[in-house]
Amino acid sequence: MAPTFSLPAHFLGRPASNTEAAFSVVGIPLDLGVTNRSGTREGPHAVRRASRMLADGDNPGGWNDLSDLSVADRGDFALVLGDLAASLRMIEDQAAAFGHLMSIGGDHSMTLALLRALTKKTGPVGLIHFDAHIDTWPDSFGQSLAHGSPFFHALEEGLVDPRRMIQIGIRSPMPKEVHDWTTARGVTILSAEEAHLRGPVAVAEAIREVVGDGATYLSFDIDAIDPGQAPGTGTPEIGGLFTWQVMAILRRLHGVRFVGMDVVEVAPAYDVSEITALAAATILWQYLSLHAPAKM
Structure with a gap:
C-alpha cells in the first residue's frame, strides 16, 4: 500500500470509482447558515485530507476490516452562491x-435538506444528535433557516420522530423556552455534564433505548467535542466531550439501524495541526x- 500521505485526497483515499457503492461519501461546502465564525465551506476538503491517516489498517476497537466495505467518495454537492434556501433545495x-x-x-443547516430527502424514502427517522447546541431555535437572529434551527424545522415537518430523538453534549446558552419546547415534544437531552458523569457505556445504553430498532440518522456537530480537542469550529463551547468518549459511545452503537449520517461544522481556519x-x-x-465485518 502507498504511504498515507501520498493517497488521493478523497475520503480514506477512495475515488468515486464505484457508482453502486453501498456507502456514498459526499462533501457539502456550505457556510451560509453560520451565526458566528464562517469557514465551514472548507470542512469537506480538510476532513478528506485527514482521513488518509485511517486508511492503513483495521479498527482495533473491534478489529473491523473496512478494506472490502463498498465505499465511494462521490465529490461535493453543488450549491447556489449566497442563497441558503436555494442551496438547501439543491442539496x-x-x-x-x-x-x-x-x-x-x-x-448544520444542511442536515434539514438531507433529512427531507431521506424521509421521502424511509418516513420519519430516529435521530442521534451530538452537539453543543440544541439547534431547535425557531430562528437564529431573525433568520428562519440557519445552523441553529435545522431540528426545529425537522420536528415541525415530521421528518424526525421526537420520541426517538436524543441529543448528547448540549451545553451552550439558550432560552429556556427553546429547551422546554424541545423536551415537550418528547426529545431526550443529555447535557455534556451528564455525559461526563454517567460515562460512555451508560450514554450508549441511553441512546439505544431511545432510538430502538427503527431507521435512525446520526448527525454529529464537531462542537460537541471540547474545543481543547476540536478547536476548528465556528461556535466553540467549553466543557464538551473528549474524543475518547465519543469513540467509546459510537463503538457501542453496533446494531442500530442507521440509514445515513453527517459530520458538520468543521472550520479549518481555526484548527490546530x-x-x-x-x-x-x-x-x-x-x-x-x-x-x-470483524476479523476473527
Whole structure:
C-alpha cells in the first residue's frame, strides 16, 4: 500500500470509482447558515485530507476490516452562491439520488435538506444528535433557516420522530423556552455534564433505548467535542466531550439501524495541526466500522 500521505485526497483515499457503492461519501461546502465564525465551506476538503491517516489498517476497537466495505467518495454537492434556501433545495435534490449517504459539512443547516430527502424514502427517522447546541431555535437572529434551527424545522415537518430523538453534549446558552419546547415534544437531552458523569457505556445504553430498532440518522456537530480537542469550529463551547468518549459511545452503537449520517461544522481556519479534521474523519471511520465485518 502507498504511504498515507501520498493517497488521493478523497475520503480514506477512495475515488468515486464505484457508482453502486453501498456507502456514498459526499462533501457539502456550505457556510451560509453560520451565526458566528464562517469557514465551514472548507470542512469537506480538510476532513478528506485527514482521513488518509485511517486508511492503513483495521479498527482495533473491534478489529473491523473496512478494506472490502463498498465505499465511494462521490465529490461535493453543488450549491447556489449566497442563497441558503436555494442551496438547501439543491442539496435535497442531489441527496435523493443516493442510498446510504455519509455527508461531510458544511454548517448544520444542511442536515434539514438531507433529512427531507431521506424521509421521502424511509418516513420519519430516529435521530442521534451530538452537539453543543440544541439547534431547535425557531430562528437564529431573525433568520428562519440557519445552523441553529435545522431540528426545529425537522420536528415541525415530521421528518424526525421526537420520541426517538436524543441529543448528547448540549451545553451552550439558550432560552429556556427553546429547551422546554424541545423536551415537550418528547426529545431526550443529555447535557455534556451528564455525559461526563454517567460515562460512555451508560450514554450508549441511553441512546439505544431511545432510538430502538427503527431507521435512525446520526448527525454529529464537531462542537460537541471540547474545543481543547476540536478547536476548528465556528461556535466553540467549553466543557464538551473528549474524543475518547465519543469513540467509546459510537463503538457501542453496533446494531442500530442507521440509514445515513453527517459530520458538520468543521472550520479549518481555526484548527490546530488538523486535530479537528482528524476527529471528524475518525467519526466517519468509526461509523463505517459499525457496518464492517470483524476479523476473527
